[in-house]
Amino acid sequence: MSPKELPAHMQRGHQTRERVMAQAVEIARSEGLEALTIGRVAALNDITKAGLLGHFPSKIELQLATVEAGREAFFTAVVLPALQAPAGAHRLGVLLRGWIDHVANKPGGCFFASIAAEFDAKPGVVRDRIADLMREWLGALERMLEGARNQGDLQEAADARLLAFELHGIELSMNLRTQLLGEAAAAAMAAQAMRDCVEAQATRKGKFALARGWETA
Amino acid sequence: MSPKELPAHMQRGHQTRERVMAQAVEIARSEGLEALTIGRVAALNDITKAGLLGHFPSKIELQLATVEAGREAFFTAVVLPALQAPAGAHRLGVLLRGWIDHVANKPGGCFFASIAAEFDAKPGVVRDRIADLMREWLGALERMLEGARNQGDLQEAADARLLAFELHGIELSMNLRTQLLGEAAAAAMAAQAMRDCVEAQATRKGKFALARGWETA
Numbered sequence A, B: 001m002s003p004k005e006l007p008a009h010m011q012r013g014h015q016t017r018e019r020v021m022a023q024a025v026e027i028a029r030s031e032g033l034e035a036l037t038i039g040r041v042a043a044l045n046d047i048t049k050a051g052l053l054g055h056f057p058s059k060i061e062l063q064l065a066t067v068e069a070g071r072e073a074f075f076t077a078v079v080l081p082a083l084q085a086p087a088g089a090h091r092l093g094v095l096l097r098g099w100i101d102h103v104a105n106k107p108g109g110c111f112f113a114s115i116a117a118e119f120d121a122k123p124g125v126v127r128d129r130i131a132d133l134m135r136e137w138l139g140a141l142e143r144m145l146e147g148a149r150n151q152g153d154l155q156e157a158a159d160a161r162l163l164a165f166e167l168h169g170i171e172l173s174m175n176l177r178t179q180l181l182g183e184a185a186a187a188a189m190a191a192q193a194m195r196d197c198v199e200a201q202a203t204r205k206g207k208f209a210l211a212r213g214w215e216t217a
Helices: A008-031 A038-044 A049-055 A059-083 A089-104 A111-119 A125-150 A160-179 A186-199 A204-216 B008-031 B038-044 B049-055 B059-083 B089-104 B111-119 B125-150 B160-179 B186-199 B204-216
Strands: none
Touching: A008 A038, A008 A049, A008 A059, A008 A111, A038 A049, A038 A059, A059 A089, A059 A111, A059 A125, A089 A125, A089 A160, A089 A186, A089 A204, A111 A125, A111 A160, A111 B111, A111 B160, A125 A160, A160 A186, A160 B111, A160 B160, A160 B186, A186 A204, A186 B160, B008 B038, B008 B049, B008 B059, B008 B111, B038 B049, B038 B059, B059 B089, B059 B111, B059 B125, B089 B125, B089 B160, B089 B186, B089 B204, B111 B125, B111 B160, B125 B160, B160 B186, B186 B204
């Protein structure tokens, strides 16, 4: 049942939850998941603590829900448009360009880089979930690189795992330079570095497809 | 005047400070600079809060001193051995290999990646100092790349700024995979990615010098 078919009071509950989640993601992006206290999030949304606890019985549940909301926002903005593009290097171009745009234009930058650094030394369910989603994303990136290789857009010798490692690094480098150093040129440098990195492993046909995907993203 | 020439009571003060700083760096590496409260650091070192406040009159001064201690540890472990090696791609090999070893073998990983993510959205003197040191390091890396190019170890068209951007990204990617995902292979992948990255821009002579520096590091 989609939210539109819910009775009015449940629709309001759904809308409240969506609004709380969108805001929680923005807070966590800049300040981290530990900044999400029940009291603060309730006050920001003009609801009572008891009301918020009805949605999220504990801080950990609020943090976990925020991690899922961040994943969903990333999927919608970056992964979905790529899946709708032709497979191969074209899709890869859409994905990489979308990834840069999504991260570079956000105050606070990369949600997952921020919460990964925050939780990497804090064992528990929140850290485990962040690690699972990071593996999921790096796996998806590797599979898209393998797909591009399998259809002859990347050279047979291309190492999808190493390429994903490098592309992720370029994104992290861009994020640090944007957020900490305020370098306006970081997104353009990341775009050049990512394209250089893929083109070095691409076939002639793959280079054209990458450029088409990049430009139509 | 070196610490050895100080009177005994001042030598003890110097040793206390060194011990406190080394421990503060390790705490910040895993938990961040905000975990450095005067009370906790005093208790860990078995000294009174008043005694610690004699060294660091406020939490911010303790944080700033910790940032400097982290810089010094990095300089000693990574930059100094490179400066003692022959200039050019040989020096670059020593530097990059030393960088990977320094970060990969530390519980908590990269001190500066950790505190950069922690402070990038917290305006103030601590953030400013972290940003200055990050610029200093990236500038030093760029100058070593330019030095290698100027003596014919990298191709004339090599873009030192973009290469530094990529190498830093590889280090960040390694750090995230090691710390969050526990990937034991991350250091070896970073080594391969860094060497690929530099070799793609190196001359024949530069490739040999890079390999020599890498192996003797």
